Amino acid sequence: MIGSDTSTRIEDIPPEEIEWINGFATPPAPPVRPFHALASVLKLIRNKEDTRQVFETVSALSGGSGKRLFKRFTATPYGRRVISEPVRLEKILSDRDALRALPEGSVGRAYLDFMEGGNLTPDGLIDAAEEAGIDFRGDTQFEEFRRLFLHLDVSHDLWHVMTGYGRDALGELCNLAYTRTQTNNPGFSLIIIIGLIAQKLEQPFAPLMKAVAEGARMGRNANWILEQDVEVLLKLPLEEARAKLNITRPDIYNSVPDDIKQSLLKPKITKTQTERENLNEPQPAA
Numbered sequence: 001m002i003g004s005d006t007s008t009r010i011e012d013i014p015p016e017e018i019e020w021i022n023g024f025a026t027p028p029a030p031p032v033r034p035f036h037a038l039a040s041v042l043k044l045i046r047n048k049e050d051t052r053q054v055f056e057t058v059s060a061l062s063g064g065s066g067k068r069l070f071k072r073f074t075a076t077p078y079g080r081r082v083i084s085e086p087v088r089l090e091k092i093l094s095d096r097d098a099l100r101a102l103p104e105g106s107v108g109r110a111y112l113d114f115m116e117g118g119n120l121t122p123d124g125l126i127d128a129a130e131e132a133g134i135d136f137r138g139d140t141q142f143e144e145f146r147r148l149f150l151h152l153d154v155s156h157d158l159w160h161v162m163t164g165y166g167r168d169a170l171g172e173l174c175n176l177a178y179t180r181t182q183t184n185n186p187g188f189s190l191i192i193i194i195g196l197i198a199q200k201l202e203q204p205f206a207p208l209m210k211a212v213a214e215g216a217r218m219g220r221n222a223n224w225i226l227e228q229d230v231e232v233l234l235k236l237p238l239e240e241a242r243a244k245l246n247i248t249r250p251d252i253y254n255s256v257p258d259d260i261k262q263s264l265l266k267p268k269i270t271k272t273q274t275e276r277e278n279l280n281e282p283q284p285a286a
Contacts, residue, residue, distance in 0.1 A: 013141065021067060022074040024083065024144040029064040036060045037187070041194045047267040048169050051125065055132035058187030065185045066149065073148050076227040082151050083144040089230055090122045090154045099234070107241045108234035111161045118167055122154040129153060152183070152226065159225065162233075162242060163218065164250050169199060169265040170208060174215035174253050181219030182226070199264050206260050211253040222247045 019026050037060035044053035073079035081087055093099075093111070102108035115121065126136050136150045156179075163178050165171035173195050180188040192212060199208050223245045233241050242248075 019067065021071050024070075024074060025142055026067050026070060026145045027142050029067060030059065030062065032063045033060040037190055038194075041190055044191065045194060045198050045265060048172065048265050049267065051128035052131040054191065055129045055134055057191055058185065059132060059134060061187035061190060062185055065183075065187070066145075069183055069185065070145055070148050073226055074144075078227050078229050079148070083147040086147050087151070087230075089151050090126065092231060092234075093122045093154055093158065102235060103237075105237050106234065107158075107161065107236055107238050110238050111158055111234070114161050115157060118157075120157060122157075125153050125156060126150070155225075155230070158230070161238070162225070162245065162247055163215070165215070165253060166261065168261040169195070170211060170253065170256060170261050173199070173208075173212050174250065177212045177215035178219035178222075181216050182222070182224065195265070202264055203260055206256055207252055208256070211250070211256060214250055214252045218248055218250065 013027060017028050019028075037057045040053040040056035040060065044050055044057070074083060078087075082089075093115075096112060096116075099108045099112040129136060134149075136146065136153075140146050156175075159179060160167065160171070160175050163175055165175040165178075173192055176188045176192055179185075180192065196208060196212055225245055228245065233244075236244070
């Protein structure tokens, strides 16, 4: 997941501050806010289900990385299709009837099982981004720029399926390590470092660092997933799709016993920050 401030209305950005990349308008890079990022990571450690904090952290540390990613993405045929036609991945991945009609063992069916098993939806990711101040639904003068980040954000759970990482705390860190190397976004690094330290304190003898390093290595060695046509991938057998993208099996992660994975970073609080704010409950100290 990548956060980027794409919600600015047209009257807010003067023409001289707009940078045109591959023919598309992009906003000024957001300021880097390290203290905000650290506070958000600590909240995430208390409750790994508080997805809002991932967006908060990544947005606070991304700087100009989003514009570099946009430049690379729009230089590919599929990337230009995503932002110009556009390819609405949030709708494709929400069409459960269409996913259920795909062959057993396909990427699409595996994704559907993953989402239904965790009671997840692409809209949940969009809502979490909105709670962090990233508006994927309102007006913007940077629609093409925003389209990339919406496409990327709703891909998060699909990347879980492609890599084989679960939704446990270690699986999330490994998937973020994969994402970090695929997107070159520094915003994920702080989550990975602090999250890994917290997990090692709980399970000092488990190969957690090796598992996360394996995720980063997988991301470096794999083909660039963002230039792949997702609708084509969804129809392929899962193992064939992994071979096509050179995504290897996460053997070190798989070697960690399930009981250890499930024990890591049990929520210290029962509600997300947004739920607490809506109930006017006091916020825990950062």
